[in-house]
Amino acid sequence: MLPATFEYLAPGSVEEASDALRDDPEAALLAGGQSLIPMLRLRLARPSVVVDLGAVPGLASISSTHADLTLGALVTLSTVRASAQIRSASPLLHDASGVVADPLVRSMGTVGGNLAHADPRNDLPAVLVAAGGGVVVQSASGGGRSVSAGELFLGPFATSLESAELITAVSIPVSPFGAYEKFKRSAGDYGVAGVAVQLQLEGGRVSSAGVALTGMSRVAQRAGAAEAALIGSSGDGEAVEAAARSAAEEASPTSDERGSERYKRALVRVLARRAISRALEPTQEHPR
Numbered sequence: 455m456l457p458a459t460f461e462y463l464a465p466g467s468v469e470e471a472s473d474a475l476r477d478d479p480e481a482a483l484l485a486g487g488q489s490l491i492p493m494l495r496l497r498l499a500r501p502s503v504v505v506d507l508g509a510v511p512g513l514a515s516i517s518s519t520h521a522d523l524t525l526g527a528l529v530t531l532s533t534v535r536a537s538a539q540i541r542s543a544s545p546l547l548h549d550a551s552g553v554v555a556d557p558l559v560r561s562m563g564t565v566g567g568n569l570a571h572a573d574p575r576n577d578l579p580a581v582l583v584a585a586g587g588g589v590v591v592q593s594a595s596g597g598g599r600s601v602s603a604g605e606l607f608l609g610p611f612a613t614s615l616e617s618a619e620l621i622t623a624v625s626i627p628v629s630p631f632g633a634y635e636k637f638k639r640s641a642g643d644y645g646v647a648g649v650a651v652q653l654q655l656e657g658g659r660v661s662s663a664g665v666a667l668t669g670m671s672r673v674a675q676r677a678g679a680a681e682a683a684l685i686g687s688s689g690d691g692e693a694v695e696a697a698a699r700s701a702a703e704e705a706s707p708t709s710d711e712r713g714s715e716r717y718k719r720a721l722v723r724v725l726a727r728r729a730i731s732r733a734l735e736p737t738q739e740h741p742r
């Protein structure tokens with residue numbers, strides 16, 4: 455099917471892009487196009503104007519301090535995967551970026567688009583939740599503001615962004631102790647389940663823990679009981695097993711063509727055990 459007719463705008467600044475969104479509530483932003491273009495072609499989206507962010511400067515930078523990694527919204531997943539800076543600042547994000555879809559989708563899809571699309575099967579929302587990160591959003595009239603992962607995702611394909619706001623940057627706390635594990639049925643497919651883990655360790659003990667699940671709920675689901683099972687522990691086998699069991703118990707999967715609820719819980723337990731174990735051993739390279 456061909457898309458319905460729309461106007462095309464290529465603004466030269468964030469302000470111009472935001473103005474275009476404000477002027478027309480039916481306008482849609484285009485980043486990598488990996489989700490929007492299929493929706494246009496299926497006529498699931500019928501925007502009056504497509505506002506292409508591709509010509510907006512300054513949205514593809516990567517920087518880090520000792521505390522935070524900051525990525526421009528237009529940084530692609532393949533750039534994330536290839537970046538040595540990101541690999542050392544956030545092994546969790548490095549891991550997840552390598553298992554999104556296939557190389558074609560990763561070469562076009564952006565971190566901002568992946569989060570803004572808020573598909574519960576997308577992998578980056580759980581990364582943002584587990585790491586305790588957030589996004590910077592801007593609008594021409596309202597200036598900029600930060601939105602935490604917990605505030606961003608409202609439901610499937612729904613975020614708390616106002617209609618004239620766009621994501622300009624993504625911020626992720628730095629930690630060498632992170633990993634993402636995902637199980638998919640076939641190459642290039644969305645996952646049946648994914649588990650994101652990011653820890654901080656002090657004096658050989660887990661001082662803070664973030665665990666979040668992909669595909670288990672209407673939004674990326676934080677696994678608070680799993681986090682509690684890890685905090686204060688040395689990351690020994692018993693604590694890892696208790697956390698994995700908790701993650702499986704608190705997951706909220708539904709049975710569908712990808713598997714039964716029981717199967718998905720069992721999957722979460724295995725993936726959580728693997729992700730936590732790898733997060734605790736940052737020198738261990740993933741076999742993929």
Ligand SMILES: Cc1cc2nc3c(=O)[nH]c(=O)nc-3n(C[C@H](O)[C@H](O)[C@H](O)COP(=O)(O)OP(=O)(O)OC[C@H]3O[C@@H](n4cnc5c(N)ncnc54)[C@H](O)[C@@H]3O)c2cc1C
Nearest residue numbers: 483485486487488489490555563564566567570576577621
């Ligand atoms: C075959 C296939 C398999 C896939 N498998 C996976 C997978 O396994 N895991 C996964 O995580 N993802 C998967 N995806 C989704 C992919 O990662 C998309 O790239 C991503 O969801 C959207 O990013 P994009 O840059 O292409 O955004 P676009 O498609 O350009 O936009 C998506 C939505 O976000 C909005 N948007 C884009 N950028 C911004 C911004 N800066 N601020 C505000 N709103 C914005 C757009 O208006 C649109 O509504 C898959 C996609 C395909 C086609």
